[in-house]
Amino acid sequence: MNAPHTSPIPLPPLGHNPGRAFLGLLRPHRGKLLLAALAFIVKDSPLWLMPVITARVIDIVVDRRSLTELAIAAGLAVVLLLQNYPLHMAFTRLFSTVTRRIAADLRNTLTEHLQSLSIGYHSRASAAVIQTKVVRDVENVELMMQQAFPAALSAVAALTGAIIMTAIQVPAFVLVFALTVPIAVLLMRYVRARSRHRNEDFRRQVEQFSKGVGEMATLIPITRAHGLEKVAVERVSHRTEEVRSAGINLDVLNGRFGAMSWVAYQLLGVFCLVAAAAASLTGLLPITPGQVVLLSTYFTILTGGIVTLLSLVPVFTRGLESIRSVGEVLQDPDVEENDGKSHITDVEGELRFEDIRFRFPGDPRVAIDGVNLTVNPGETIAFVGPSGSGKSTMLNLVLGFLRPTSGRILLDGRDLESLDLREVRRFVSVVPQESVLFDGTVRDNITYGLENVTDERVLKALTDAHAMDIIENLPQGWDTVVGERGASLSGGQRQRLAIARALVRDPRILFLDEATSALDSESESHIKDALDTLLRDRTTLIVAHRLSTIRSADRIVVLARGKIVEIGSHEQLLKLGGHYARLHEAQNG
Structure with a gap:
């Protein structure tokens, strides 16, 4: 039976730059990630290619063209949609392999490092907090990858495809689409500045709660023997309220950010639709009815992609905070140093x-x-x-x-x-x-x-x-x-x-x-x-x-x-x- 993979991961200082540390986690798997990204972009191509086919069909109907052209457009659409299944499965297998490997490596590295830390460290540290770092924080990193990577890749691919196809079909509207970028940057800077501190506060409260639950479980025989059940419940309830309060503050921030993003981009979407229609009606730009639909669809894709990227900021912040938390253990200097010491093969016992x-x-x-x-x-x-x-x-x-x-x-x-x-x-x-x-x-x-x-x-x-x-x-x-x-x-x-x-x-x-x-x-x-x-x-x-x-x-x-x-x-x-x-x-x- 093969031994489990337990090689420690060479990580940069996690506490100082968790973003760089996250890239360090991905670096050994960049080949598989590149293949996964390629499979994902191709399998998601209907998102930004189907509007072109839709616009083509509308123009065929409006201009009363032949059924042959309609059949060709339909055939392209079918091929485009059918390729999604095999490439989606290829992406899932490649990406899942990387994600699960990184999570396993992180847990193995944490466990190995915990075994090398001194007894003094373990006497100071709470077993419940250590368990939270090994289980919850690594799970947060895993969830960040599972939730954020596909969504971010889809959004970026859709954004790129929408801008390229718009530049080909209606070049004048590329400048209108460019308005979305500065708004996105301003919103992202706003939420990152505040979200990091609230995520850190929430994480600390959860660790204290885990410590309190661990103490409660250990003290149950003493608690029951002295009739102190109410005191034990109140101690845990106090920490529960602190977690609840920190969680609400974080949720309100994320909710406010999500609402602001949605309203801003829906308004821009209405503006784009009206502008395209007005340009077509006045003859300001040579835009066909199909292209009006195409522009509206692409702007919806564009704004949807940006809103998706913005909505991932809290997910990334939470995941990076968990990397910072794991780093607190991996960078603790209280290590029992044995490497390079003299070997011993026999002991007499003096x-x-x-x-x-x-x-x-x-x-x-x-x-x-x-x-x-x-x-x-x-x-x-x-x-x-x-x-x-x-x-x-x-x-x-x-x-x-x-x-x-x-x-x-x-x-x-x-x-x-x-x-x-x-x-x-x-x-x-x-x-x-x-x-x-x-x-x-x-x-x-x-x-x-x-x-x-x-x-x-x-x-x-x-x-x-x-x-x-x-x-x-x-x-x-x-x-x-x-x-x-x-x-x-x-x-x-x-x-x-x-x-x-x-x-x-x-x-x-x-x-x-x-x-x-x-x-x-x-x-x-x-x-x-x-x-x-x-x-x-x-x-x-x-x-x-x-x-x-x-x-x-x-x-x-x-x-x-x-x-x-x-x-x-x-x-x-x-x-x-x-x-x-x-x-x-x-x-x-």
Whole structure:
């Protein structure tokens, strides 16, 4: 099976010039677009050629000419109309291929870039807003192409054809038609100046609304537990009203613009018809009755084409605003740089912290303050301490989610800053406090990201994770779909499957981030048995709140305000009678 097309698109700075960026999106597909445009122009040629045939027929009738001339005109009309079908299908296939490819490339590029952005970016950004950019904004770009390209091409072709045919048939009226251009330019400048700001305001309001809905969905258990349904509804309703208000302002602007365009060009159409008729009646110009109809028809085509182009301005503005929105993600500089770093093919598991300090951006306090620690291969180290002492920050520094403000972390004697962290993480597994499962089968969740995993390997991982009783009680065994976020399983079951996911990877380094803190005592006993297997012969760093889960750790590191204040085994620290002993006493009464 072929891998999906995920090559990143080389885009110019989207936020500065979305119009140029849009042309950059089209450039790789210019061959197909040119063929599509050619097919479209030919298939739409009846719009500007049929008035000539119509005028010819009228003059044949008025002048009482032969039926042969009438038959020839009819035959030309039939051929002209029949060619529309095959060329329309050719255009549809070519243009749809380009449009869908660009949308897929944009989404793939966004997804790839989101995966390269730092954890700091994702901690700041709303998941709902990111989803809006990947789904709604890319859809807006796709809709802009689908709605605007054919309509604009049709309008331009009709305008060009009408002017050329008028120049051939009645050259004097070309100057009358030229009056439409300055009016169009003035209207377009007016709407572009105001539409961009209103589209941007509307887009921001929709993003805030998406963020609010995401928060509401996340907080539903808390909301219902505390009887705060009315408060939640009011919070979302407030954002709904802001979206409604911004949408009305945008719609009123677009409506005013559309009405102004329509009235102006209908008046010009009446003027053109009357002028052509008056010229024919007075003999000022040698215009036949058929040419009066032809001029009226062409001016209708001309004005219709210009009105169409003007009506597309809001569509283009909305699409370009969405390109600007996508650019906010693609141009965010908070990227984890791995390209060009040293490769790594094997990991022993030695970790060394050398005078590590870390401060979160904008926070005057030091989160990690001068930590020095060596972790030997295969050793289990537990970090304990009060909230805010720096336990999880230590894990995030080793994972490379955070970079030290000063000092360095060595893996097997090599500075992490010099290594490609994507390769390092292939030797790492993480069991978080709350296991995250996706909407798929149990087997898919355990083997996530791995290829060609044998059933025997999965079975051993489940057995070692003490999770076989879960599989035996599921209707389709490990082929059972667990539901979004594993909703059909208990917390303890999800955690054991997360341990099986870690075991199937056979990592050299393991991170446990309060993996049992949210479980009841019975579930914790099952997890503890699984963890004993998981920790064997692996370098393991544990962040623990419950001290009962870390008694067997080789060493326990006690942190306070980002500093190591005690270090030793469980028994050694109890004898010391310091911070750890007080924590132990507080938890055990």
